[in-house]
Amino acid sequence: xxxxxxxxxxxxxxxxxxxxxxxxxxxxxxxxxxxxxxxxxxxxxxxxxxxxxxxxxxxxxxxxxxxxxxxxxxxxxxxxxxxxxxxxxxxxxxxxxxxxxxxxxxxxxxxxxxxxxxxxxxxxxxxxxxxxxxxxxxxxxxxxxxxxxxxxxxxxxxxxxxxxxxxxxxxxxxxxxxxxxxxxxxxxxxxxxxxxxxxxxxxxxxxxxxxxxxxxxxxxxxxxxxxxxxxxxxxxxxxxxxxxxxxxxxxxxxxxxxxxxxxxxxxxxxxxxxxxxxxxxxxxxxxxxxxxxxxxxxxxxxxxxxxxxxxxxxxxxxxxxxxxxxxxxxxxxxxxxxxxxxxxxxxxxxxxxxxxxxxxxxxxxxxxxxxxxxxxxxxxxxxxxxxxxxxxxxxxxxxxxxxxxxxxxxxxxxxxxxxxxxx
Amino acid sequence: xxxxxxxxxxxxxxxxxxxxxxxxxxxxxxxxxxxxxxxxxxxxxxxxxxxxxxxxxxxxxxxxxxxxxxxxxxxxxxxxxxxxxxxxxxxxxxxxxxxxxxxxxxxxxxxxxxxxxxxxxxxxxxxxxxxxxxxxxxxxxxxxxxxxxxxxxxxxxxxxxxxxxxxxxxxxxxxxxxxxxxxxxxxxxxxxxxxxxxxxxxxxxxxxxxxxxxxxxxxxxxxxxxxxxxxxxxxxxxxxxxxxxxxxxxxxxxxxxxxxxxxxxxxxxxxxxxxxxxxxxxxxxxxxxxxxxxxxxxxxxx
Numbered sequence: 001x002x003x004x005x006x007x008x009x010x011x012x013x014x015x016x017x018x019x020x021x022x023x024x025x026x027x028x029x030x031x032x033x034x035x036x037x038x039x040x041x042x043x044x045x046x047x048x049x050x051x052x053x054x055x056x057x058x059x060x061x062x063x064x065x066x067x068x069x070x071x072x073x074x075x076x077x078x079x080x081x082x083x084x085x086x087x088x089x090x091x092x093x094x095x096x097x098x099x100x101x102x103x104x105x106x107x108x109x110x111x112x113x114x115x116x117x118x119x120x121x122x123x124x125x126x127x128x129x130x131x132x133x134x135x136x137x138x139x140x141x142x143x144x145x146x147x148x149x150x151x152x153x154x155x156x157x158x159x160x161x162x163x164x165x166x167x168x169x170x171x172x173x174x175x176x177x178x179x180x181x182x183x184x185x186x187x188x189x190x191x192x193x194x195x196x197x198x199x200x201x202x203x204x205x206x207x208x209x210x211x212x213x214x215x216x217x218x219x220x221x222x223x224x225x226x227x228x229x230x231x232x233x234x235x236x237x238x239x240x241x242x243x244x245x246x247x248x249x250x251x252x253x254x255x256x257x258x259x260x261x262x263x264x265x266x267x268x269x270x271x272x273x274x275x276x277x278x279x280x281x282x283x284x285x286x287x288x289x290x291x292x293x294x295x296x297x298x299x300x301x302x303x304x305x306x307x308x309x310x311x312x313x314x315x316x317x318x319x320x321x322x323x324x325x326x327x328x329x330x331x332x333x334x335x336x337x338x339x340x341x342x343x344x345x346x347x348x349x350x351x352x353x354x355x356x357x358x359x360x361x362x363x364x365x366x367x368x369x370x371x372x373x374x375x376x377x378x379x380x381x382x383x384x385x386x387x388x389x390x391x392x393x394x395x396x397x398x399x400x401x402x403x404x405x406x407x408x409x410x411x412x413x414x415x416x417x418x419x420x421x422x423x
Numbered sequence: 424x425x426x427x428x429x430x431x432x433x434x435x436x437x438x439x440x441x442x443x444x445x446x447x448x449x450x451x452x453x454x455x456x457x458x459x460x461x462x463x464x465x466x467x468x469x470x471x472x473x474x475x476x477x478x479x480x481x482x483x484x485x486x487x488x489x490x491x492x493x494x495x496x497x498x499x500x501x502x503x504x505x506x507x508x509x510x511x512x513x514x515x516x517x518x519x520x521x522x523x524x525x526x527x528x529x530x531x532x533x534x535x536x537x538x539x540x541x542x543x544x545x546x547x548x549x550x551x552x553x554x555x556x557x558x559x560x561x562x563x564x565x566x567x568x569x570x571x572x573x574x575x576x577x578x579x580x581x582x583x584x585x586x587x588x589x590x591x592x593x594x595x596x597x598x599x600x601x602x603x604x605x606x607x608x609x610x611x612x613x614x615x616x617x618x619x620x621x622x623x624x625x626x627x628x629x630x631x632x633x634x635x636x637x638x639x640x641x642x643x644x645x646x647x648x649x650x651x652x653x654x655x656x657x658x659x660x661x662x663x664x665x666x667x668x669x670x671x672x673x674x675x676x677x678x679x680x681x682x683x684x685x686x687x688x689x690x691x692x693x694x695x696x697x698x699x700x701x702x703x704x705x706x707x708x709x710x711x712x713x714x715x716x717x718x719x720x721x722x723x724x725x
Contacts, residue, residue, distance in 0.1 A: 006432050038703030064564025065583050066714040075584055078567045079560045081613050088432060090611065102588045106570075109590045112425045145425055220425035233445040238477055250474075252442040281473035291428030293441040293474070306449055328588045342593050345449070398426055404593045411597035416590045 014135035015117035017096035026058025034082030114139035223290035227313030228256030231344030333373035391422035450596030463557030579723030
């Protein structure tokens with residue numbers, strides 16, 4: 001990889017247990033020459049390998065824990081890195097078991113594209129498994145592009161009829177989730193057919209290989225084109241130089257751009273001030289944009305602290321928001337309890353006022369009524385916060401529209417949240 | 424709809440690391456930065472300067488010293504801390520041996536695994552609740568599984584089967600008393616990223632990263648360095664070879680590779696073409712068994 005601009009694509013695998021996610025990742029890395037020879041040697045000597053003599057168990061590329069290899073499953077997310085001349089990839093292998101859904105959510109929240117795998121040989125009359133639906137739902141809610149890979153096509157003799165059945169089920173699922181025109185690729189992860197390069201095994205398949213589809217993903221939205229959002233991480237006090245006897249605000253620009261002399265607004269009261277300097281360790285900048293870690297100095301003393309936001313452009317603050325939640329804690333939601341809502345660098349006390357609906361993963365229907373939120377539930381809720389929070393919608397700005405709920409007694413991260421509306 | 428930033432590859436990694444360093448400092452009471460003088464910790468320290476200057480670093484540097492250091496590395500460590508005017512805390516494995524908390528099979532046995540004990544003792548003595556480390560996910564298959572904010576229980580143990588969820592870049596650094604975090608700002612960096620960043624930022628390193636002549640003996644796939652604690656066995660052929668180190672660790676388990684790369688750009692060229700992983704080529708401690716790193720981490724290793 002050169003230091004020059006390379007497109008970054010972050011991929012997460014999804015789908016039910018044993019549908020071949022880890023094997024697919026291993027295959028992509030192997031066929032992209034992203035594995036080192038000692039790593040390949042280690043695979044051929046690995047304990048618990050399920051490969052035939054002389055073959056490699058490619059799932060072990062990412063299933064690196066002892067208990068994962070012993071049980072032949074993925075427990076937690078593994079991150080691997082490789083690059084083609086055009087694109088640098090982070091591939092994130094996520095577990096399929098329902099029990100480990102929170103780890104899959106962790107992986108998905110750090111990805112741009114989800115490959116949802118389906119085992120072609122284990123569908124009965126086109127019925128998809130619950131975990132397939134759950135993972136596709138999570139990936140879509142988290143704003144990922146979804147690509148379907150119909151795996152183990154060799155076990156159905158590359159039958160176009162079987163593929164069309166699965167494809168029809170996946171299109172129905174996509175329609176019910178609002179995924180438009182997803183790519184659906186027949187593959188065999190174990191042998192590599194249609195993974196990195198196109199296979200001759202299915203002459204009827206006219207699409208591209210999976211990796212080509214991943215590489216040709218549209219770039220999406222440039223974060224620097226969105227309104228300016230900056231969450232203060234740290235207040236910097238510079239003493240000693242009279243010129244610098246003022247406070248600066250260190251943080252990473254979540255979205256948008258800012259320039260010296262521009263007006264910004266502090267917090268929900270929207271107190272205006274102007275940017276006087278933009279500093280990094282060794283530079284003074286005239287302008288900075290999304291993704292950059294900088295220290296901003298303002299013309300006035302604005303009394304801002306860690307957790308406060310600087311914004312430009314339209315910004316709605318609200319004490320009541322609706323949000324999608326993925327419940328990640330073993331402890332069920334307790335309606336009487338308060339949680340800490342972490343958004344950017346802010347921690348705000350919050351309460352779930354009501355559960356508007358929970359999704360039934362069997363048919364993706366929305367179940368209404370007051371119910372307990374329990375591990376792995378996906379729900380739309382109404383939240384109330386002690387002080388107003390920035391109510392950017394997740395679909396408009398995932399950097400500010402995302403939050404987590406923390407249980408203040410156990411410190412566990414109880415839920416992942418995505419703001420969908422303000423009231 | 425997906426979103427992207429326009430930053431270049433190294434700028435993106437740098438900014439992410441600075442963001443993580445600042446989160447780690449803001450969310451802990453008493454953090455420390457693990458600094459051994461090795462290349463990854465030198466990069467981490469450089470990023471810490473970028474995150475916190477013109478202020479002083481909000482944490483001391485901490486080195487767990489096995490006492491089995493290659494020449495020049497501890498001097499580099501001490502000089503770097505002194506040049507920056509930052510506090511350096513050194514925890515010695517030797518002192519754990521004196522105390523009896525570390526028992527070695529023989530006086531020259533590897534002290535690599537013992538580092539975990541000394542590290543946990545340093546955490547207790549100084550009351551550290553968060554340690555910043557230069558570990559990267561691309562180093563090892565157990566590291567590939569680890570969170571950026573890695574939670575450790577009151578015994579310092581990593582439990583890979585029940586890690587905290589880690590959503591987006593919203594790091595939850597909350598702890599119960601006695602627990603601690605290990606935080607890895609370089610999680611998403613590869614060996615090549617480290618070297619291209621060292622070149623771009625002109626980061627100083629100990630000289631043994633660059634090609635030099637050294638007495639070595641052949642040991643399986645490795646060139647094992649001949650040192651006071653790892654002398655050649657009787658009858659073993661000692662050769663003077665042109666070598667460099669890809670990783671710098673305890674003398675008993677770190678081997679150099681043959682190389683004539685005398686500067687950073689030559690190392691980058693070699694790294695691009697290498698067919699062996701960094702640890703696979705150099706670390707004997709990972710060859711003990713398949714899960715060597717995982718087991719060490721469960722015991723409190725970083």
